[in-house]
Amino acid sequence: MSAVIFNNVAKQFESSDSGTGLQRYAVQALTFEVGAGEIVAVVGKTGCGKSTMFNLLIGLIAPTSGHVEVLGHNPFGEFDRLRGKIGVVFQNDRLLPWRNALDNVAYGLELSKVPHDERYEAARGWLTQLGLSGHEQEYPHALSGGMRQRVSIARAFATHPQILLCDEPFSALDELTGATLRREFQTLVRETTQTSLFITHSIREAIELGQRILVFRAPGHVALEIDVQQALAEHGESRLKEIILEAMGDKPAAPDIHPS
Amino acid sequence: MAIRKEAFIAAGGVVVVWQIAAFFFPPFLFPPVPAIFRQFLDIFTKGSQVSSALATFARILAGMAGAFVVGGLVAIAMGASKKVTRYCYPLLNFNQGIPALSWVVISIIWFKNTEFRIWFIIVMTTLPAFTFQIYDAYRAISKDLLEMSLSFHPNRVDLFRTLIWPGVVPGIVTAWKVNIGNVSRVVVVAELVGATNGVGYELLERQQLFDMAGAIAWTLVLVAFVVISQHAITLVERRVLRYRPESERSS
Numbered sequence: 001m002s003a004v005i006f007n008n009v010a011k012q013f014e015s016s017d018s019g020t021g022l023q024r025y026a027v028q029a030l031t032f033e034v035g036a037g038e039i040v041a042v043v044g045k046t047g048c049g050k051s052t053m054f055n056l057l058i059g060l061i062a063p064t065s066g067h068v069e070v071l072g073h074n075p076f077g078e079f080d081r082l083r084g085k086i087g088v089v090f091q092n093d094r095l096l097p098w099r100n101a102l103d104n105v106a107y108g109l110e111l112s113k114v115p116h117d118e119r120y121e122a123a124r125g126w127l128t129q130l131g132l133s134g135h136e137q138e139y140p141h142a143l144s145g146g147m148r149q150r151v152s153i154a155r156a157f158a159t160h161p162q163i164l165l166c167d168e169p170f171s172a173l174d175e176l177t178g179a180t181l182r183r184e185f186q187t188l189v190r191e192t193t194q195t196s197l198f199i200t201h202s203i204r205e206a207i208e209l210g211q212r213i214l215v216f217r218a219p220g221h222v223a224l225e226i227d228v229q230q231a232l233a234e235h236g237e238s239r240l241k242e243i244i245l246e247a248m249g250d251k252p253a254a255p256d257i258h259p260s
Numbered sequence: 261m262a263i264r265k266e267a268f269i270a271a272g273g274v275v276v277v278w279q280i281a282a283f284f285f286p287p288f289l290f291p292p293v294p295a296i297f298r299q300f301l302d303i304f305t306k307g308s309q310v311s312s313a314l315a316t317f318a319r320i321l322a323g324m325a326g327a328f329v330v331g332g333l334v335a336i337a338m339g340a341s342k343k344v345t346r347y348c349y350p351l352l353n354f355n356q357g358i359p360a361l362s363w364v365v366i367s368i369i370w371f372k373n374t375e376f377r378i379w380f381i382i383v384m385t386t387l388p389a390f391t392f393q394i395y396d397a398y399r400a401i402s403k404d405l406l407e408m409s410l411s412f413h414p415n416r417v418d419l420f421r422t423l424i425w426p427g428v429v430p431g432i433v434t435a436w437k438v439n440i441g442n443v444s445r446v447v448v449v450a451e452l453v454g455a456t457n458g459v460g461y462e463l464l465e466r467q468q469l470f471d472m473a474g475a476i477a478w479t480l481v482l483v484a485f486v487v488i489s490q491h492a493i494t495l496v497e498r499r500v501l502r503y504r505p506e507s508e509r510s511s
Contacts, residue, residue: 058411083413094408098426098503110422111414139503159412 003195004034009066026052027220039196041210049220050199084112087161089169093148095140102136108159126154146177164196215247223247291473299477316459323382331390339398352388360446381450397431433497
């Protein structure tokens with residue numbers, strides 16, 4: 001069963017040269033599926049429609065045409081039906097500055113109407129699991145960048161979402177902090193066995209995390225779909241990276257590339 | 261908000277200069293400081309004068325509360341709908357150009373009840389400031405935080421309670437701090453024409469008696485109210501905005 005379905009989806013926005021009535025496609029003929037429990041990485045260059053796909057999936061915007069389905073619901077039209085079912089880790093932490101670390105982790109649970117004691121017990125547990133025990137009462141401004149991102153990861157996992165979405169969650173961190181957090185995150189994702197969709201700029205990260213990789217190209221469509229284990233077995237890691245780069249449009253296409 | 265020694269020194273300087281002037285000018289121009297001080301104390305010891313002062317304070321607070329509620333609702337409606345903004349913005353701008361005295365005349369013609377007249381004048385003169393300040397705070401809510409909140413698919417009430425309201429609180433606090441001084445000036449004008457008590461009425465009485473000491477004493481009562489109110493608002497501000505780094509809080 002598919003947890004996420006994009007079927008021939010297009011999304012048009014008015015051109016930044018507003019008033020001209022010109023429309024540009026952020027996403028066009030976007031078709032892919034993510035199976036329940038599957039971990040899928042999405043790679044692509046800046047401006048290839050990854051963020052628009054993300055917003056369509058969360059239900060923040062409606063497609064211009066085509067069909068989006070998340071856990072059997074139209075995410076835009078049936079916004080309320082997905083309450084508590086999607087967890088998101090953003091590129092930056094997006095913590096509410098007026099809430100301390102504990103309250104931030106409990107935020108999604110509060111919106112999902114989880115009883116007070118239950119949600120704070122869960123939030124404390126997640127903070128402990130992410131190494132932030134003792135920092136529960138601290139406000140975001142008092143935490144380091146890495147700690148804030150840990151809080152945001154805890155917030156996403158705390159609701160036990162059926163789908164986990166990650167939008168380049170480590171790209172705003174320094175190399176060392178990002179690497180450490182990436183490892184912990186991988187462990188968490190595998191332990192929780194959620195349906196996960198990662199947007200990343202890092203091909204290495206995509207290969208490490210994803211069971212499948214979707215290579216996006218502008219205007220937002222899937223240029224190449226890769227089964228990671230199979231591709232690694234066939235080509236090896238360095239060749240696979242080259243294949244992905246070529247599909248992204250960073251290198252001229254080699255003869256053995258077969259865009260979907 | 262710590263009251264610094266410089267404030268006392270500056271105030272002391274004004275008192276000394278005034279007292280020196282009192283030695284050279286007649287009392288109806290520069291009454292001696294002790295005479296003003298006695299009148300000031302009398303206001304808080306004579307029942308009718310206390311009620312007059314309290315009436316003004318109550319009018320200020322009721323008027324501001326009205327402007328806050330109406331202005332807050334208009335601001336939220338403007339924030340939620342560009343169409344509402346396009347209608348309300350020019351009207352509020354137009355309103356800002358109307359002098360308080362015009363509202364005094366209009367309210368006297370329109371309404372019979374004195375208290376309602378004063379309330380109406382305060383609301384109409386303060387409404388644009390409240391609305392614009394809350395609207396600006398609403399618009400300043402981070403799009404990132406809005407997206408984050410929406411990713412949990414909250415209902416509208418929860419979104420308002422957990423994101424919009426905490427987001428506009430700093431704007432509301434600023435609006436109260438700024439407007440309390442403005443309203444204090446407006447209420448005096450409103451009370452001058454038609455009220456039978458209040459600071460404005462008392463000032464008019466003192467003017468007719470050529471009682472400068474009394475006029476200064478009543479003015480000081482109003483100033484004291486504004487200073488104490490702003491101090492109280494700052495305390496509230498420090499409490500509700502305690503999540504901010506120390507460097508971003510009111511001193």
